[in-house]
Amino acid sequence: MAAHRPYPTVEALLAAADEAAYDLTSGDLAEALAGEATTALPDRGGLTVHTALRAANAAYEAKFGHAFVIALTDLDDPDDPAAALDLTLASLRQRLGHDEDEESVVTAEQLRRICRARLLRLADTGGHLAESGPRKAPAGSPDRAGSITPGLPRGPEPTSRRYDGRGRWTVPGRA
Numbered sequence: 001m002a003a004h005r006p007y008p009t010v011e012a013l014l015a016a017a018d019e020a021a022y023d024l025t026s027g028d029l030a031e032a033l034a035g036e037a038t039t040a041l042p043d044r045g046g047l048t049v050h051t052a053l054r055a056a057n058a059a060y061e062a063k064f065g066h067a068f069v070i071a072l073t074d075l076d077d078p079d080d081p082a083a084a085l086d087l088t089l090a091s092l093r094q095r096l097g098h099d100e101d102e103e104s105v106v107t108a109e110q111l112r113r114i115c116r117a118r119l120l121r122l123a124d125t126g127g128h129l130a131e132s133g134p135r136k137a138p139a140g141s142p143d144r145a146g147s148i149t150p151g152l153p154r155g156p157e158p159t160s161r162r163y164d165g166r167g168r169w170t171v172p173g174r175a
Contacts, residue, residue, distance in 0.1 A: 021112035071113035
């Protein structure tokens with residue numbers, strides 16, 4: 001994609017991104033999943049919901065060997081944290097029933113949708129692409145377009161901590 005820039009419009013960029021996403025090999029998919037940062041879900045739903053999400057996520061990672069990713073761009077109410085929790089848990093449970101090939105296809109589609117949302121958000125921040133006319137990115141925080149891994153609820157201040165997928169938080173630079 002970088003070799004073909006600049007793109008004349010946001011639509012041309014999105015079309016190129018879609019085409020590139022459809023050509024992903026299993027190695028490309030593994031590399032993309034390794035680069036996905038995990039984010040905590042909103043502090044809603046109580047301990048029971050977060051415990052269920054952590055358990056389902058651990059089962060998913062044990063079965064497929066990578067973090068669970070989902071694009072939350074199609075929520076009816078993107079500002080409703082409970083809807084994000086419900087969709088995430090339902091998707092985890094459904095996707096745990098997939099075999100590896102079926103889940104690879106679903107994961108690639110989720111990454112494609114996440115990439116589109118990120119590109120739209122970048123285009124709306126006043127970069128070179130905004131000249132073709134700003135487009136509204138999906139509502140919500142950057143997490144709406146990122147991968148979701150259940151973890152501890154976020155505090156009021158953003159941190160550089162990362163959920164390691166095994167029930168622990170890590171802070172870069174600390175042992």
